[in-house]
Amino acid sequence: MTTHLLSIKDLTKENALNILDTAEELARITETPVKKLPTLRGRTIVNLFFEDSTRTRISFEAAAKRLSADVINFSAKGSSLSKGESLKDTALTLQAMGADGVVIRHPASGAAQRLADQKWMTGSVINAGDGTHEHPTQALLDAFTIRQHLKQSQGDLSGLRVAIVGDVLHSRVARSNVHLLEKLGAKVTLVAPPTLLPVAVESWKVAVRYDFDEELNEYDVVMMLRVQRERMDEAFFPSEREYSRRFGLNGERLSKLSKDCLVMHPGPMNRGLEISADSADSSKSVIVDQVRNGVAVRMATLYLLLGGN
Amino acid sequence: MAVVLDSSEINRALKRIAHEIIERNKGTSNLVLMGIPTRGAALSTRLAKVLSDLEGQPVEHGTLDTTMYRDDLRGSAPRTLAKTEIPAGGVHEKEVVLVDDVLFSGRTIRAALDALAEHGRPKSVQLAVLIDRGHRELPIRADFVGKNVPTNRSERVSVKLVEIDGADEVQIEGRP
Amino acid sequence: MSILLKNVKTASGDLVEIAFESGRFIEPKDASKEAQVIDGKGLTVIPGLVDLHTHLREPGKEDAETVLSGSKAAVSGGYTAISAMPNTNPVADTAGVVEQVYRLGQVHGICDVFPIGAVTVGQLGKSLAEMGAMNSSEAKVRIFSDDGNCVWDSLIMRRALEYVKSFDGLIAQHAEDPRLTHDSQMNEGAVSAELGLKGWPAAAEESIIARDILLSEHVGSRLHICHLTTAGGVELVRWAKARGIQVTAEVTPHHLLLTDEKARSYDPIYKVNPPLRTDRDVQALREGLADGTIDIVATDHAPHPAENKECEWAAAAFGMIGLETSLSITYLAMVKSGLMKLEDLLPKMAKNPAQIGRYEGHGELKPGNWANFALIDTSAIWKVERTGIVSKSKNSPFVGSELPVKVIKTFFRGNEVYSQ
Numbered sequence: 083m084t085t086h087l088l089s090i091k092d093l094t095k096e097n098a099l100n101i102l103d104t105a106e107e108l109a110r111i112t113e114t115p116v117k118k119l120p121t122l123r124g125r126t127i128v129n130l131f132f133e134d135s136t137r138t139r140i141s142f143e144a145a146a147k148r149l150s151a152d153v154i155n156f157s158a159k160g161s162s163l164s165k166g167e168s169l170k171d172t173a174l175t176l177q178a179m180g181a182d183g184v185v186i187r188h189p190a191s192g193a194a195q196r197l198a199d200q201k202w203m204t205g206s207v208i209n210a211g212d213g214t215h216e217h218p219t220q221a222l223l224d225a226f227t228i229r230q231h232l233k234q235s236q237g238d239l240s241g242l243r244v245a246i247v248g249d250v251l252h253s254r255v256a257r258s259n260v261h262l263l264e265k266l267g268a269k270v271t272l273v274a275p276p277t278l279l280p281v282a283v284e285s286w287k288v289a290v291r292y293d294f295d296e297e298l299n300e301y302d303v304v305m306m307l308r309v310q311r312e313r314m315d316e317a318f319f320p321s322e323r324e325y326s327r328r329f330g331l332n333g334e335r336l337s338k339l340s341k342d343c344l345v346m347h348p349g350p351m352n353r354g355l356e357i358s359a360d361s362a363d364s365s366k367s368v369i370v371d372q373v374r375n376g377v378a379v380r381m382a383t384l385y386l387l388l389g390g391n
Numbered sequence: 392m393a394v395v396l397d398s399s400e401i402n403r404a405l406k407r408i409a410h411e412i413i414e415r416n417k418g419t420s421n422l423v424l425m426g427i428p429t430r431g432a433a434l435s436t437r438l439a440k441v442l443s444d445l446e447g448q449p450v451e452h453g454t455l456d457t458t459m460y461r462d463d464l465r466g467s468a469p470r471t472l473a474k475t476e477i478p479a480g481g482v483h484e485k486e487v488v489l490v491d492d493v494l495f496s497g498r499t500i501r502a503a504l505d506a507l508a509e510h511g512r513p514k515s516v517q518l519a520v521l522i523d524r525g526h527r528e529l530p531i532r533a534d535f536v537g538k539n540v541p542t543n544r545s546e547r548v549s550v551k552l553v554e555i556d557g558a559d560e561v562q563i564e565g566r567p
Numbered sequence: 568m569s570i571l572l573k574n575v576k577t578a579s580g581d582l583v584e585i586a587f588e589s590g591r592f593i594e595p596k597d598a599s600k601e602a603q604v605i606d607g608k609g610l611t612v613i614p615g616l617v618d619l620h621t622h623l624r625e626p627g628k629e630d631a632e633t634v635l636s637g638s639k640a641a642v643s644g645g646y647t648a649i650s651a652m653p654n655t656n657p658v659a660d661t662a663g664v665v666e667q668v669y670r671l672g673q674v675h676g677i678c679d680v681f682p683i684g685a686v687t688v689g690q691l692g693k694s695l696a697e698m699g700a701m702n703s704s705e706a707k708v709r710i711f712s713d714d715g716n717c718v719w720d721s722l723i724m725r726r727a728l729e730y731v732k733s734f735d736g737l738i739a740q741h742a743e744d745p746r747l748t749h750d751s752q753m754n755e756g757a758v759s760a761e762l763g764l765k766g767w768p769a770a771a772e773e774s775i776i777a778r779d780i781l782l783s784e785h786v787g788s789r790l791h792i793c794h795l796t797t798a799g800g801v802e803l804v805r806w807a808k809a810r811g812i813q814v815t816a817e818v819t820p821h822h823l824l825l826t827d828e829k830a831r832s833y834d835p836i837y838k839v840n841p842p843l844r845t846d847r848d849v850q851a852l853r854e855g856l857a858d859g860t861i862d863i864v865a866t867d868h869a870p871h872p873a874e875n876k877e878c879e880w881a882a883a884a885f886g887m888i889g890l891e892t893s894l895s896i897t898y899l900a901m902v903k904s905g906l907m908k909l910e911d912l913l914p915k916m917a918k919n920p921a922q923i924g925r926y927e928g929h930g931e932l933k934p935g936n937w938a939n940f941a942l943i944d945t946s947a948i949w950k951v952e953r954t955g956i957v958s959k960s961k962n963s964p965f966v967g968s969e970l971p972v973k974v975i976k977t978f979f980r981g982n983e984v985y986s987q
């Protein structure tokens with residue numbers, strides 16, 4: 083394993099599978115009444131959140147605590163820290179506090195890599211979402227969830243067809259998933275209006291569709307991305323209604339999905355916009371599993387990054 | 392390289408341990424063997440077979456991974472986790488015998504005791520090892536020992552088992 | 568007393584003697600008998616370089632650079648004339664501010680500092696600044712630019728181009744459609760897609776260049792395109808020149824060498840406006856400079872204090888310093904690559920910019936001109952050390968690099984103003 087987890091690109095296929103297998107075993111252990119493992123006793127993990135994300139922070143916090151690490155939550159949003167000029171000072175503070183690991187969420191792409199590269203601190207850096215760049219643990223928990231349902235929790239994801247639908251341009255979840263799914267052998271199709279796909283998307287190893295209904299019944303997984311309502315003001319699409327009609331997962335599309343197709347969403351959802359309530363709550367939906375699996379995957383990541391340090 | 396036990400000696404040692412376990416626990420009806428991966432788990436499977444052959448009834452056995460309970464993780468690459476398999480009857484109120492290949496510092500057994508405690512409160516916990524090489528760092532001793540092998544700290548005891556390594560043999564490496 | 572420089576080579580390798588007296592070059596035969604002799608053995612003499620695009624930060628941000636520190640940085644890079652961009656605080660949009668900057672340069676006496684005036688009041692793009700007054704001032708401003716901002720409003724641009732005709736002025740356009748580059752961080756393409764940094768399309772630059780070329784043709788005015796960065800932009804300028812439109816263009820040393828791949832480090836030392844582009848663009852810029860489509864090399868020297876670069880990419884300031892490495896980087900990109908000879912490159916860094924800016928007496932080693940020149944060692948290899956940087960700011964992407972060509976001495980009006 084690497085020292086840091088900044089991008090899925092830091093991982094080999096073997097690294098990624100090792101994380102998934104470790105998470106699998108940890109999920110099994112923690113299914114029993116065992117709530118806490120002594121593995122990281124005496125280590126300090128700092129949750130450094132420059133952006134609100136209660137669910138991600140709680141998931142990392144639960145993972146760290148189940149491994150008996152000391153957790154310090156550092157919410158920098160709204161304070162002077164969120165202005166950016168003091169990322170260096172924050173790092174120096176964390177170094178002085180003796181942080182063994184830093185879980186960072188930041189609105190700027192590359193902030194996690196910056197923290198890791200600058201030698202301002204010696205601890206491991208885990209990217210919990212940086213701007214519109216990557217969110218590697220989300221991709222890992224997505225892969226874990228897909229494997230759990232479609233591959234008996236074993237091996238890679240070869241042969242599966244995964245559609246990632248929506249605002250790919252601004253989605254760190256999509257970027258991490260594109261890299262990881264490709265590594266694990268799945269075939270990815272991006273489904274979005276051209277305005278919400280990056281220019282040069284053809285350099286990615288994915289198929290691109292502007293029409294959600296085309297091949298709808300051929301996907302094994304449909305991963306819906308959150309649409310930010312303010313994107314409408316920037317003319318990315320004409321109206322919420324049009325977006326929802328063309329790219330939303332509604333009841334009609336749900337009924338056309340193949341029998342075992344999984345419906346996923348990284349949350350938080352805009353019910354009624356990119357996903358209808360009946361789709362989110364259907365038997366195909368594994369959205370709740372994604373949240374649950376997040377803790378095991380993050381435990382595995384923390385253990386593998388910090389366990390030997 | 393010095394051979395400490397060959398294949399037939401390993402099997403004889405396991406048979407002797409099996410007899411001692413039966414004697415100590417007055418049979419196998421409340422017994423659970425918990426092997427510590429990797430080679431302890433293989434030994435425990437063999438021991439369970441010997442015990443059930445002797446007693447004419449199956450013996451409950453499982454595996455217990457101690458990795459996440461170790462206090463010496465720092466400084467080495469993180470290990471990949473092995474499986475923990477608790478038998479259907481659980482470990483609560485059972486006579487649990489931990490099975491490992493080599494007893495050395497005692498830290499693995501300490502971790503195993505912690506791991507075991509998360510799954511219930513056994514009536515008693517005993518320890519069976521194929522080799523006791525000394526150099527304990529904790530107040531831990533084995534109840535059943537295949538062979539006591541005095542060693543230097545710098546030496547390495549290598550246990551090979553058919554199930555994992557293709558052959559049965561215990562050697563000491565690094566002895567001049 | 569005259570001074571005679573002996574044993575020096577020209578850029579093309581010929582041994583020459585150079586003479587000067589009272590701050591100006593003279594014919595060597597006219598040098599007085601008792602002339603002081605400088606032995607320049609092994610060195611190459613080049614005209615003092617002229618930069619049409621320099622950010623000096625005074626007034627307003629003297630912690631980053633001052634007229635004095637920028638002048639010292641300039642002469643250490645072989646420059647003897649620099650052009651101060653008006654995006655200071657206050658903006659150089661009045662005769663008062665441009666005169667202040669000009670006088671500071673003259674008082675220091677290290678090199679000429681020619682202020683560039685703002686096109687619009689406060690560089691806000693709304694109403695024309697008093698360009699006539701700036702031209703009539705002691706600073707005699709001829710070049711106007713809102714650099715940092717684009718003169719985006721087509722009507723304002725048209726009027727500005729027309730207005731400066733009356734005193735042979737020109738508008739130096741920072742070509743960037745602001746609607747297409749709102750919050751943009753780097754070149755839009757495969758790398759930006761992967762890094763999740765907001766893209767800056769080439770079209771945002773090219774559309775303004777195309778518009779301004781057409782406006783320039785329509786009103787018959789001189790237009791100068793600042794820091795060209797795209798293959799498309801080179802094509803547009805080539806087309807305009809073929810049509811006889813009075814357009815000139817510049818390229819920076821860093822755009823001749825670096826690509827957007829550098830952004831993969833997320834190190835904002837590579838964050839610059841306009842952004843680093845692709846390898847294809849770099850090749851087109853080099854070809855454009857070699858074939859004369861691009862008239863000059865300009866540094867876009869943009870000093871920033873450390874705290875504006877020691878942060879995450881999006882929070883960092885745009886720009887890099889360049890005066891001290893300009894000759895070396897341009898040499899590396901153009902001469903080492905075999906595209907140009909040094910003697911053909913130098914006019915793009917001295918004679919042509921002096922001609923565009925109407926900087927009298929600059930840019931050539933000829934009798935009557937100011938005795939502005941530098942002695943360089945074309946065989947030297949030097950390492951850029953942070954501690955060796957003369958500029959107040961250290962934001963050079965080339966720290967740690969080994970570069971060809973070292974400036975050994977620089978003379979301004981016959982006085983040695985820099986010695987290695």
Ligand SMILES: [Zn+2]
Pocket residue numbers: 714715741793794840841
């Ligand atoms: Zn500019």
